[in-house]
Amino acid sequence: MSRFEVITDAGIALVAELGMRGLTHRAVDARAGLPLGTTSAYFRTRKTLVEALVRRLADLDRVELARNRLPADETATLPPGQRLTAADLDRLAESVAAVLDEWLTTGRTRTLARYACLLEATHHPELRTILDHGRTYRAQARALLAAAGAARPEQAGDHFVACVDGLLFDRLVGAGALTAPVPGTAESRADLTTAVRSILTALTAAT
Known part of the structure; x- marks a missing residue:
């Protein structure tokens, strides 16, 4: 692993475990097993360290999206004129559900850290740039919803991202964490697929 990966992975683990208050250069050095001062040499300020975590x-995230056959960047668009069928939407729901289930299990630490970083940005405007990564997902969702026949694809794409993010948050820390199937099981993936397909159905049926 590169030094960037070692430092940021240690930072992600700290934020997931302790929240943003636990993210210090000294703590990252200790968690990563690096000599004191290494993290500050790479990232001089806390802001640059937080931005590195988000990167x-x-x-x-892009690796997991690609592994589950979902667009991994904003340039991955559909061919002009291509339309998504009901079967395509079924497969899309299954792929999104698989990613969500990974983010609740093997990627749970990253999911917790992601939410902590986003909350930090609401209190510190100088960190608002960490929200920019969400633009890619919205652009992809708009293109997919347009191809599925949504009447207002830009609005529908934004609503899809918001609903899926809410579903993830609910399964991670909300009431859904207590009542939903155990993450990492076939039941969990099936339940998430049903939820995502319902969202797609509602958005593509809207006029």
Whole structure:
């Protein structure tokens, strides 16, 4: 692993475990097993350290999206004129559900850290740039919803991202964490697929 990956992975683990208050250069050095001062040599300020964590989170997200056959960047658009069928939407729901289930299990640490970083940005405007990675997902969702026949694809794409993010948050820390199937099981993936397909159905049926 590169030094960037070692440092940011240690930072992600700290934020997931302790929240943003636990993210210090000294703590990252200790968690990563690096000599004191290493993290501050790479990232001089806390802001640059937080931004580095988000870049690492986004990189890891792209790997999982690609593994589950979902667009991994904003340039991955559909061919002009291509329309998504009901079967395509079924497969899309299954792929999104698989990613969500990974983010609740093997990627749970990253998911917790991601939410902590987003909350930090609401209190510190100088960190608002960490929200930029969400633009890619919205652009992809708009293109997919347009191809599925949504009457207002830009609005529908934004609503889809918001609903899926809410579903993830509910399964991670909300009431859904207590009542939903155990993450990592076939039941969990099936339940998430049903939820995502319902969202797609509602958005593509809207006029």
